[in-house]
Amino acid sequence: MTESLQPFQPALRGLSQEALCALFAEKGIPAFRGKQVFHWVQKKGVRDFEAMRNLPKELRARLAEETRFGGIAETIAEKPSADGSVKFLFALDDGKKIESVLMPGSGADADKMTLCVSSQVGCAVDCKFCVTGKNGFFRQMTTAEIVDQALYARHYLARQNDGRLLRNIVFMGMGEPLLNTENVIPAIRLMIDHEGMDLSPRRITVSTSGILPGLDELAQSGMNAMLAISLNAPTQEEREVIMPITRKYPLADLMEACRRYPLRGGARITFEYVLMAGFNDSRRHAREIIRLVHGIPTKINVIPFNPDPALPYQRPTDEAVLEFAEVIRAANLTCSIRWSKALDVSGACGQLAGQYRQKTSGGYVVLPRE
Numbered sequence: 590m591t592e593s594l595q596p597f598q599p600a601l602r603g604l605s606q607e608a609l610c611a612l613f614a615e616k617g618i619p620a621f622r623g624k625q626v627f628h629w630v631q632k633k634g635v636r637d638f639e640a641m642r643n644l645p646k647e648l649r650a651r652l653a654e655e656t657r658f659g660g661i662a663e664t665i666a667e668k669p670s671a672d673g674s675v676k677f678l679f680a681l682d683d684g685k686k687i688e689s690v691l692m693p694g695s696g697a698d699a700d701k702m703t704l705c706v707s708s709q710v711g712c713a714v715d716c717k718f719c720v721t722g723k724n725g726f727f728r729q730m731t732t733a734e735i736v737d738q739a740l741y742a743r744h745y746l747a748r749q750n751d752g753r754l755l756r757n758i759v760f761m762g763m764g765e766p767l768l769n770t771e772n773v774i775p776a777i778r779l780m781i782d783h784e785g786m787d788l789s790p791r792r793i794t795v796s797t798s799g800i801l802p803g804l805d806e807l808a809q810s811g812m813n814a815m816l817a818i819s820l821n822a823p824t825q826e827e828r829e830v831i832m833p834i835t836r837k838y839p840l841a842d843l844m845e846a847c848r849r850y851p852l853r854g855g856a857r858i859t860f861e862y863v864l865m866a867g868f869n870d871s872r873r874h875a876r877e878i879i880r881l882v883h884g885i886p887t888k889i890n891v892i893p894f895n896p897d898p899a900l901p902y903q904r905p906t907d908e909a910v911l912e913f914a915e916v917i918r919a920a921n922l923t924c925s926i927r928w929s930k931a932l933d934v935s936g937a938c939g940q941l942a943g944q945y946r947q948k949t950s951g952g953y954v955v956l957p958r959e
């Protein structure tokens with residue numbers, strides 16, 4: 590677990606129940622207190638030691654002195670959109686900024702919210718259609734920082750008190766989660782812990798550009814988290830153009846890894862496909878996708894590209910998007926279209942394009958890099 594910021598003060602938000610009890614044992618505190626604290630931290634999501642009412646006053650004071658919650662240091666903004674999405678801009682302990690976006694489900698599921706979380710500050714993968722990639726990599730996020738995005742979103746929804754609940758987590762925010770398995774896998778374990786948030790692993794989706802060692806690690810973790818592949822082009826040559834990582838991890842090997850990925854109880858792999866006008870949006874591309882995913886339980890998610898002044902690609906017309914999806918559906922594959930949710934949420938690994946962005950009266954501005 591990466592906790593490099595204040596190594597002498599363990600971040601409680603990033604510790605499993607076992608690790609917390611072991612830490613308490615080291616400090617001569619009874620194990621049952623570890624369980625109580627885990628409950629307060631991961632189930633109740635408290636942000637203040639004083640709120641831990643069943644702990645003796647001296648222990649609360651000691652925890653405040655010798656440990657820390659870790660995670661999000663400050664909420665800079667909560668920005669609701671007209672479509673029901675809410676974007677959170679957070680500052681971390683070292684002042685770095687990250688975003689998460691809460692999105693409502695469709696139709697009757699409007700009260701079932703999906704949180705898109707970030708897993709790295711920046712990203713080193715350098716996909717050519719992604720603003721995060723363009724800005725480069727800053728650092729890994731810690732387990733506590735990843736988990737805290739979900740705890741904060743739950744806390745936000747509880748405050749609204751309007752019946753909406755956090756139902757799904759997607760690792761589609763800033764960063765490549767499978768380049769940070771050291772923190773992402775423990776974070777998922779915490780999210781699915783029955784004594785904690787108790788989310789279903791079937792409702793947690795890790796989206797990757799195709800990092801093969803990380804993919805195998807996730808498969809071997811035994812957690813049965815759902816998998817999404819940021820595909821975006823159906824041939825090795827075309828994918829190399831927009832996703833240089835394909836040179837290191839070839840498309841054929843990625844598809845083999847998908848075939849090996851353990852899928853339980855009718856689960857399917859989602860292939861995310863950002864549709865860019867004149868680059869990957871022809872009928873030939875749709876047919877190549879059908880060929881590529883043959884034999885894999887599959888859902889295709891088509892994401893019309895959201896143009897950004899920093900990027901050279903364009904959005905196809907709505908008619909072209911619908912036609913593309915029709916070709917895929919005609920092959921009896923499930924294909925959904927993700928029309929944008931939240932004004933500046935853009936698809937990449939389904940990623941947020943707008944890191945460091947602030948809404949201003951004149952639109953969106955990119956905040957300076959720290």
Ligand code: SF4
Pocket residue numbers: 712713714715716719720721722723762763764765798819937938939940
């Ligand atoms: S699309 Fe995902 S993996 Fe690619 S650069 Fe953007 S954040 Fe990184």
